Amino acid sequence: MFTNRYRERLLSQKQAGLYRTPLEIERKKGKFLFCGNRKVLNFSSNDYLGLGASARLQLLVADNFRSHGTSSSSSRLVAGNYRLINEAERAYAAFFGYEDALFFPSGYQANLGLISTLLEKGDTIIFDKHIHASSVKGMVSSGADFAGYNHNSLSHLRKRLEKSNPGRTAVLTESLFSMDGDLLDIDGFCRLKEEFGFLSIIDEAHAFGALGNKGRGLGRTAADIALGTLGKAFGLFGAFVLLSSTLKEYLFNFCSPLIYTTTLPEAHAASALHILEIIEQCDDERKNLLQVSSLMRQGLQEAGVAASGDAHIIALTIGDEKRAGDISAKLLAEDIFVLPARYPTVPLGKAILRISMTALHTKNDVTHFIEKFKKAAII
Ligand SMILES: Cc1ncc(COP(=O)(O)O)c(C=O)c1O
The missing domain is CATH 3.90.1150.10 (Aspartate Aminotransferase, domain 1)
Incomplete structure (x- = not known):
C-alpha cells in the first residue's frame, strides 16, 4: 500500500x-x-x-584530519565539547562581530534547530516568503504563529509588524536570497527594527565569505542572530550561528537538533579556523x-x-x-x-x-x- x-x-x-x-x-x-x-x-x-576546489585547502583539511582524527564520536553535550571547537567558535564570533557563535553539522540543521527552539507558541514569526526550506521547517516546528510577507517587500513587512506584538515577534529573512539572488535592503530593514523592536534572524548563507568587508556579509547592523554555512564560500561543510552568549547557552540546553547529534570533529574546527584566515585574504x-x-x-x-x-x-x-x-x-x-x-x-x-x-x-x-x-x- x-x-x-x-x-x-x-x-x-x-x-x-x-x-x-x-x-x-x-x-x-x-x-x-x-x-x-x-x-x-x-x-x-x-x-x-573557489576554496573548495583549491589544493591548498585540501591539504590543510587532510592534515587536520590526520592530526585530530576522523570523528568526535559523541554529541557536543556528552563527550564532544572539544576546546578546539570552542576556540573556533570564539574566532568566528570575533571576526563577524557577534558576542558568540555556535557550530552545527549543517545549515539546514542550524536553521531548523535555532528557529524551532527559540520561538514557541504565543510568539509570532514574520517571514519573507522566499526564505530557505530549512527556516520554513524550523518555523513550522516551533509552534509559533507565522505570517509571510511578499518577497523583499519592506512595506508589506511593515503592515505585518503593525499588527504584531513587538515583544514576541521574530522576523526571518536572508541577506542574499538563495534563489532570486537579490539583496535585502539592510538600511530599510534596520529602520523597521528600530521602530518595532522585533528579534531579527538573518540567513547569510550565500553572503558570508563572498560579500561585505573581508567577507563579513551584509547584515551585521540588522541581525540579532545570523546564520552562515561552511558548505558554500568556505569550501567545507557544517554551519555556524552568530548570536549572544545567553542564546547560545539556551540552545545548548534546549535545542534538540544540537543536543542529540554527533558534533562535527575537532578536525573540522581546526579547518574552520584555517579557512577564516584564508577568507580574510580573499x-x-x-x-x-x-x-x-x-x-x-x-x-x-x-x-x-x-x-x-x-x-x-x-x-x-x-x-x-x-x-x-x-x-x-x-x-x-x-x-x-x-x-x-x-x-x-x-x-x-x-x-x-x-x-x-x-x-x-x-x-x-x-x-x-x-x-x-x-x-x-x-x-
Ligand atoms: C539560504 C540557505 N540557508 C541554509 C542552507 C543550508 O545550508 P547547508 O547546505 O549547510 O545545510 C542553504 C543551502 O542550500 C541555503 O541556501
Missing part, C-alpha cells in the same frame, strides 16, 4: 515536470565536473571563492566574483534574457517547469551545467535557471555560456 502511494506520487512529479534526477558526477576539478567522458563547465556550485577572489557576475548579468540582459540578481547568484526567469528542465538538458548536451530550480524550491509556475558564479569563472566562460544559452532557449 505504501509503495503504491509513493509510485503514484513519483509519477505525478514526472507528469508535472518536477521529478528530480541529479546528475551523476565522477569527480570535479576547479570549475569543471567530469561526467562519463565529458568535462562540464559548472554554473551550479556554491564554492563562490579580496582578489571577491573582486573577480563581482566582475564575472556583473558581466554575466549584463551580457544576458543585453541579449534580451530576463536575468536578475544583485550579486553572484543570477536567476533566469523561465516559468514553465518542463521548459526549465529542457533548457538545462540542452545546455548539458553542450557541456554546461546549470540548475533548473523548480517547485517547491521556487513557487509553482515560476521555474528559473539558477546561475551560481564563482571566482574561478572567467570572461570567456561568461561569453560561452551566453552563446550556448541563447541557442538552447532559442532567443
Whole structure:
C-alpha cells in the first residue's frame, strides 16, 4: 500500500515536470565536473571563492584530519565539547562581530534547530516568503504563529509588524536570497527594527565569505542572530550561528537538533579556523566574483534574457517547469551545467535557471555560456 502511494506520487512529479534526477558526477576539478567522458563547465556550485576546489585547502583539511582524527564520536553535550571547537567558535564570533557563535553539522540543521527552539507558541514569526526550506521547517516546528510577507517587500513587512506584538515577534529573512539572488535592503530593514523592536534572524548563507568587508556579509547592523554555512564560500561543510552568549547557552540546553547529534570533529574546527584566515585574504577572489557576475548579468540582459540578481547568484526567469528542465538538458548536451530550480524550491509556475558564479569563472566562460544559452532557449 505504501509503495503504491509513493509510485503514484513519483509519477505525478514526472507528469508535472518536477521529478528530480541529479546528475551523476565522477569527480570535479576547479570549475569543471567530469561526467562519463565529458568535462562540464559548472554554473551550479556554491564554492563562490573557489576554496573548495583549491589544493591548498585540501591539504590543510587532510592534515587536520590526520592530526585530530576522523570523528568526535559523541554529541557536543556528552563527550564532544572539544576546546578546539570552542576556540573556533570564539574566532568566528570575533571576526563577524557577534558576542558568540555556535557550530552545527549543517545549515539546514542550524536553521531548523535555532528557529524551532527559540520561538514557541504565543510568539509570532514574520517571514519573507522566499526564505530557505530549512527556516520554513524550523518555523513550522516551533509552534509559533507565522505570517509571510511578499518577497523583499519592506512595506508589506511593515503592515505585518503593525499588527504584531513587538515583544514576541521574530522576523526571518536572508541577506542574499538563495534563489532570486537579490539583496535585502539592510538600511530599510534596520529602520523597521528600530521602530518595532522585533528579534531579527538573518540567513547569510550565500553572503558570508563572498560579500561585505573581508567577507563579513551584509547584515551585521540588522541581525540579532545570523546564520552562515561552511558548505558554500568556505569550501567545507557544517554551519555556524552568530548570536549572544545567553542564546547560545539556551540552545545548548534546549535545542534538540544540537543536543542529540554527533558534533562535527575537532578536525573540522581546526579547518574552520584555517579557512577564516584564508577568507580574510580573499579580496582578489571577491573582486573577480563581482566582475564575472556583473558581466554575466549584463551580457544576458543585453541579449534580451530576463536575468536578475544583485550579486553572484543570477536567476533566469523561465516559468514553465518542463521548459526549465529542457533548457538545462540542452545546455548539458553542450557541456554546461546549470540548475533548473523548480517547485517547491521556487513557487509553482515560476521555474528559473539558477546561475551560481564563482571566482574561478572567467570572461570567456561568461561569453560561452551566453552563446550556448541563447541557442538552447532559442532567443
Ligand atoms: C539560504 C540557505 N540557508 C541554509 C542552507 C543550508 O545550508 P547547508 O547546505 O549547510 O545545510 C542553504 C543551502 O542550500 C541555503 O541556501
